[in-house]
Amino acid sequence: MKKNFFTSMGLMSGTSMDGVDISIIKSDGYQEFSCVFNSYYEYDNDFYDNLTFLRDKILNFDDLKKYSKELIDLEKKFTIFNGKIIKEIVEKKSQKIDLIGFHGQTIFHSPSEKISKQLGDAKLLSQLTKKIIINNFRQNDLLNGGQGAPLTPIFHQLISKMIYDKFNIKYPITLINIGGITNVTQIINDQEDLNSKLFAHDVAPGNCLIDEWVRKHSTHKFDKDGDIANSGKVDDLIFNQAIENFKIDSFDVSMDIKDFDFSFVRGLSFQDGCATLTKFTAYLISEGLKKIDLNRNINTQNYLVCGGGRKNKYLIQNINNFLIEKNLKLQNIDDYKFDGDFVESQAFAYLAIRSYLKLPISFPDTTRCKKAITGGEIIKNF
Numbered sequence: 001m002k003k004n005f006f007t008s009m010g011l012m013s014g015t016s017m018d019g020v021d022i023s024i025i026k027s028d029g030y031q032e033f034s035c036v037f038n039s040y041y042e043y044d045n046d047f048y049d050n051l052t053f054l055r056d057k058i059l060n061f062d063d064l065k066k067y068s069k070e071l072i073d074l075e076k077k078f079t080i081f082n083g084k085i086i087k088e089i090v091e092k093k094s095q096k097i098d099l100i101g102f103h104g105q106t107i108f109h110s111p112s113e114k115i116s117k118q119l120g121d122a123k124l125l126s127q128l129t130k131k132i133i134i135n136n137f138r139q140n141d142l143l144n145g146g147q148g149a150p151l152t153p154i155f156h157q158l159i160s161k162m163i164y165d166k167f168n169i170k171y172p173i174t175l176i177n178i179g180g181i182t183n184v185t186q187i188i189n190d191q192e193d194l195n196s197k198l199f200a201h202d203v204a205p206g207n208c209l210i211d212e213w214v215r216k217h218s219t220h221k222f223d224k225d226g227d228i229a230n231s232g233k234v235d236d237l238i239f240n241q242a243i244e245n246f247k248i249d250s251f252d253v254s255m256d257i258k259d260f261d262f263s264f265v266r267g268l269s270f271q272d273g274c275a276t277l278t279k280f281t282a283y284l285i286s287e288g289l290k291k292i293d294l295n296r297n298i299n300t301q302n303y304l305v306c307g308g309g310r311k312n313k314y315l316i317q318n319i320n321n322f323l324i325e326k327n328l329k330l331q332n333i334d335d336y337k338f339d340g341d342f343v344e345s346q347a348f349a350y351l352a353i354r355s356y357l358k359l360p361i362s363f364p365d366t367t368r369c370k371k372a373i374t375g376g377e378i379i380k381n382f
Helices: 045-057 061-066 068-093 122-129 139-143 153-167 208-217 224-230 236-245 270-296 313-322 343-356
Strands: 006-013 019-027 033-042 099-110 115-119 132-135 173-178 181-187 198-205 302-306 330-332 377-379
Touching: 006 068, 006 343, 019 068, 019 343, 033 068, 033 153, 033 343, 045 068, 045 099, 061 068, 061 099, 061 115, 068 099, 068 115, 068 122, 099 122, 099 343, 115 139, 122 132, 122 377, 132 343, 153 173, 153 181, 153 198, 153 343, 173 270, 181 270, 198 270, 208 270, 224 270, 224 313, 236 270, 270 313, 313 330
Parallel strands: 006 099, 099 132, 173 302, 302 330
Antiparallel strands: 006 019, 019 033, 099 115, 132 377, 173 181, 181 198
16 A cells, blocks of 8 residues: 655654754655655754753642743743744745654653643644644643653664664674763664664663753863863762662663762862763763663664764763773764764654554553553644
């Protein structure tokens, strides 16, 4: 049966809260995919400050109610910001868009309370853009016993197969996304049996501790290329105490940036604190990779890394050092003709199509939901 192709736009605002990644793809929602366009739009400083202020204040469900007025105001500004850039891109590219996958900006995520709050008014965005919007991707998963994350593994599986077909790399492939949190997808082979061949986990912090430290102690938003960490010296005593005291008990639960803090490096210089936090993050990522292979009895043959963290040379070097006994190194997904900055935004464009077609986007071995289910609300308000 011939499948319809959709032109879909994906908008992703990550835990770094610094801007919006936008991608346009063409796909049938199954095994066909091509990327048309990628771009990044940065928030201005005032909007960034308001976002991070509210994120830091909202620690539970009661805080969502307490700051509801501020959230409503910020959500409207956020939605208008997205609406403007969508119109700009559509006019500039003269591109017909069938669907828009609008992830929104996560402000609070609590699987135990079955709540995942993203800023973003889909009805307003649909009205502004005259497009069908797919949003609220996580809620159906939470209501069906899942963690609400990670949602990108079904797309990771697709691009892994494309890389396998073109470059003939070996399975199993582990695709590592180092964003605020590090999540991984383990793809066992190139078959489409999703119930037994696709596993996903949040394994460790990603950029969150490093970013937070840099923002608190400088005018920078992140450690570009890992240069700050590289100019410092790891405090081995503090590092060893930290890895002794901090244990991740389960890789079957969704992690949040609020699960981690950098209090153990307070008192260190800016550069030394950054170096120590980066090595600590690298250790947790490498341990997570080893443990999930062990738990699943999987012998990963290729690690492909995407997300902003792949550009932090000091972080990647330290992860590779900790993985030396596996005789494997992280490979940049860019080397396989995929832009590692836009895998997530492309994923939500793809998930929008699957949601529109009522195809599953969550699976028991990816989010821990009870059965494979679709997700995303379809909004048409024009």
